Amino acid sequence: MSLSRIVITGVGLTAPNGNSLAEFRGNLLAGVARISRTEIRYMGPLLAGVCNYDPLRYQKKKELRVGTRAGSIGIYCAREALADAGLNPDQLARDRTGIFVGITEHGNVETENEIYAISKFGYDTKFWSHYHNPRTVANNPAGEISLNLGSTGPAYTIGAACAAGNLGLIHATQMLRLGEVDLALCGGVSESIHTFGIYAGFKSQNALAHHEDPNRASRPFDKARNGIVISEGGALYTLERLETAMQRGAKIYGEIAGYCVNSDASDYVLPNPGRQAECVRTAVTRAGLQARDIHIINTHATATPMGDIQECEAIRSVFGEGCPDTSINNTKSFIGHAMGAAGALELAGNLPSFLDRIVHPTINVDDLDPLCSLPGLVLNRPKTVERVDTILNNSFGMLGINSTLIVKRFTS
Amino acid sequence: MTKDEVKQVVLDIIADIAPDEDLSNLKPDVRLRDQMQLDSMDFLDIVMELRKRHGIEVPEADYIQLATLDSCGEYLTPKFNALTSKG
Numbered sequence: 307m308s309l310s311r312i313v314i315t316g317v318g319l320t321a322p323n324g325n326s327l328a329e330f331r332g333n334l335l336a337g338v339a340r341i342s343r344t345e346i347r348y349m350g351p352l353l354a355g356v357c358n359y360d361p362l363r364y365q366k367k368k369e370l371r372v373g374t375r376a377g378s379i380g381i382y383c384a385r386e387a388l389a390d391a392g393l394n395p396d397q398l399a400r401d402r403t404g405i406f407v408g409i410t411e412h413g414n415v416e417t418e419n420e421i422y423a424i425s426k427f428g429y430d431t432k433f434w435s436h437y438h439n440p441r442t443v444a445n446n447p448a449g450e451i452s453l454n455l456g457s458t459g460p461a462y463t464i465g466a467a468c469a470a471g472n473l474g475l476i477h478a479t480q481m482l483r484l485g486e487v488d489l490a491l492c493g494g495v496s497e498s499i500h501t502f503g504i505y506a507g508f509k510s511q512n513a514l515a516h517h518e519d520p521n522r523a524s525r526p527f528d529k530a531r532n533g534i535v536i537s538e539g540g541a542l543y544t545l546e547r548l549e550t551a552m553q554r555g556a557k558i559y560g561e562i563a564g565y566c567v568n569s570d571a572s573d574y575v576l577p578n579p580g581r582q583a584e585c586v587r588t589a590v591t592r593a594g595l596q597a598r599d600i601h602i603i604n605t606h607a608t609a610t611p612m613g614d615i616q617e618c619e620a621i622r623s624v625f626g627e628g629c630p631d632t633s634i635n636n637t638k639s640f641i642g643h644a645m646g647a648a649g650a651l652e653l654a655g656n657l658p659s660f661l662d663r664i665v666h667p668t669i670n671v672d673d674l675d676p677l678c679s680l681p682g683l684v685l686n687r688p689k690t691v692e693r694v695d696t697i698l699n700n701s702f703g704m705l706g707i708n709s710t711l712i713v714k715r716f717t718s
Numbered sequence: 719m720t721k722d723e724v725k726q727v728v729l730d731i732i733a734d735i736a737p738d739e740d741l742s743n744l745k746p747d748v749r750l751r752d753q754m755q756l757d758s759m760d761f762l763d764i765v766m767e768l769r770k771r772h773g774i775e776v777p778e779a780d781y782i783q784l785a786t787l788d789s790c791g792e793y794l795t796p797k798f799n800a801l802t803s804k805g
Contacts, residue, residue: 367737436763
């Protein structure tokens with residue numbers, strides 16, 4: 307079966323250290339992390355990656371009052387992606403535009419807020435907001451984007467734990483190839499820093515990072531790593547079939563080369579390096595490539611003691627020692643773990659490497675854990691390489707969901 | 719409370735739930751929904767905020783009484799005064 311070629315033509319994002327691809331990339335190359343300490347309900351000040359985009363750029367005050375943070379992040383990213391792609395939101399083929407947004411979770415923030423609100427009224431549920439249901443339905447962030455754009459094609463979220471950002475792009479690729487849509491806005495968003503439950507859950511799991519210096523807290527592969535820094539954020543892309551993009555003379559960031567999604571089927575939270583390796587290997591094969599053809603591997607590693615080791619084990623088993631042109635990095639060391647947005651944001655941070663041939667580093671590695679030592683790891687300083695033709699992006703999540711997405715340099 | 723004071727209470731609530739609207743020229747005798755973007759969920763906000771901020775209950779059958787600022791004044795003033803007299 308001949309599959310349509312799918313290309314990336316626009317990127318819109320907000321990360322703790324950047325509200326555009328240019329700003330984000332600049333900070334990744336300059337070693338600028340931006341993690342802060344913020345007050346978490348019931349728990350006190352904790353580390354978080356907080357985004358500072360201007361929500362009123364694309365939304366009215368009323369939309370912000372009624373909607374959710376995830377919806378707002380999604381709207382910002384979608385509008386920015388369209389602008390970057392040179393597409394006028396008012397002239398979209400509205401019924402041919404799909405919105406596919408990866409989420410780790412949705413509804414925790416809004417439910418916690420309502421419970422807190424009625425606690426001020428003796429837990430009398432007559433004070434429970436009539437907005438609770440539209441705010442917490444799982445399709446909320448995608449639905450808010452469709453409302454804001456007036457887009458009438460399919461718009462829904464894809465729940466895939468922390469693999470979700472990749473899943474947004476993968477699903478969009480499939481929908482474009484099926485001919486269901488002509489333009490896809492896709493990627494992932496997260497509002498998880500606004501829920502104490504996520505923090506408390508990771509804390510109880512002994513998986514929450516702590517460090518005196520917030521910007522040094524997220525330290526994948528370092529011996530002293532002690533857990534996850536939770537972040538909010540989003541990255542949405544415009545994806546199109548190649549012929550559509552060529553017809554309108556679109557700028558092309560890269561082409562979807564291959565992907566794989568599989569499941570560990572082994573544990574609720576513990577990763578399974580065997581299944582991760584299968585996922586990576588299958589994606590490489592489907593892309594028509596061999597391991598040595600991969601030039602950048604962006605790791606999922608979240609800085610948990612075991613998770614990092616297991617991903618390195620998976621990568622080692624696929625790439626071994628025979629891949630001299632493969633560089634490996636990690637974006638969470640700068641921005642923390644943006645949950646449902648992680649995969650999409652981390653891919654965005656690497657896309658400019660096709661042009662500048664610079665691989666952004668993994669920062670905060672003072673003492674590399676020998677169990678995480680991989681050939682090609684780019685530590686603490688960016689590295690200029692001879693060529694970047696392929697980027698492999700790993701994103702894994704709880705309940706054993708694994709995703710690998712490979713993007714290649716576009717050549718006509 | 720006077721009817722004007724009660725109308726101001728309602729206006730304060732509307733200012734919060736419709737923050738993009740210019741309320742300076744709102745006509746007291748014209749339906750609120752005909753003068754500004756106010757959907758059924760916004761309307762429920764008015765009911766909710768009266769409950770939260772002032773302990774005023776508006777049964778669903780009486781929602782029509784909140785159609786205009788004037789009718790709000792007429793309908794709500796006795797309710798506010800009943801609360802005040804209960805003290």
